Amino acid sequence: MTQEILDLTAPTLDRSFLVALAPDEKLRTCIQCGTCTASCASAYAMEYTPRQMWRMVQLGLKEEVLNSKTFWLCSTCYSCSVRCPRGIPLLETIGALKRMAIAERIGPYKESINFYRAFMDVVRRYGRVDELEFMTRYFLSTNIFSIIGYVPLGLAMLMHGKVTIKGGLRMAPRLVGISGAGRLDALFRKVEELEAEQ
Numbered sequence: 001m002t003q004e005i006l007d008l009t010a011p012t013l014d015r016s017f018l019v020a021l022a023p024d025e026k027l028r029t030c031i032q033c034g035t036c037t038a039s040c041a042s043a044y045a046m047e048y049t050p051r052q053m054w055r056m057v058q059l060g061l062k063e064e065v066l067n068s069k070t071f072w073l074c075s076t077c078y079s080c081s082v083r084c085p086r087g088i089p090l091l092e093t094i095g096a097l098k099r100m101a102i103a104e105r106i107g108p109y110k111e112s113i114n115f116y117r118a119f120m121d122v123v124r125r126y127g128r129v130d131e132l133e134f135m136t137r138y139f140l141s142t143n144i145f146s147i148i149g150y151v152p153l154g155l156a157m158l159m160h161g162k163v164t165i166k167g168g169l170r171m172a173p174r175l176v177g178i179s180g181a182g183r184l185d186a187l188f189r190k191v192e193e194l195e196a197e198q
């Protein structure tokens, strides 16, 4: 975690940041108790702990928050949302942060954005993750040559029967015969409709 001193007199403070993320403004009631940080298994790897990040959102430090990896490291475990004594819907706000970073193309974690897109596209198609297609989509959307670094992992998976080259390179077990997998597509389309109305 950085111990960086943030300049709160900076002219770039965006006072509309909090409202844009959480229109109900419940985040303003955060008392900085730190329960969210104490509950977060990913906090050790974040530049700013969840508690620090929520204070930064209150202050309007939009660039600093969106350029951090804190919210990208959230594993959506819901612990902070469940335990927050003020009942603030923290996980929904983390989702809003991700959507904002994607929409405004802010942040050094564009690879994370590609990762999420590839993951969701595959889930939409099959109703669950097909790891092989997921990783193929992800590598194609980033630097295809980065796949070279994963060759040892691929070979290890092959040796342990996690993938098979019988009838073409495939994950084991292959996603066949999953009934109603396509129905998820209707859900995705509905969410897209609702988001377009916002």
Ligand code: SF4
Pocket: 029, 030, 031, 032, 033, 034, 035, 036, 037, 050, 051, 054, 083, 084, 085, 086, 087, 088, 090
């Ligand atoms: S648990 Fe809730 S009130 Fe406490 S610091 Fe986190 S967001 Fe603020």
Ligand code: SF4
Pocket: 036, 039, 040, 041, 042, 043, 050, 073, 074, 075, 076, 077, 078, 079, 080, 081, 090, 091
């Ligand atoms: S939902 Fe995200 S931020 Fe909250 S405790 Fe879990 S991993 Fe941490």
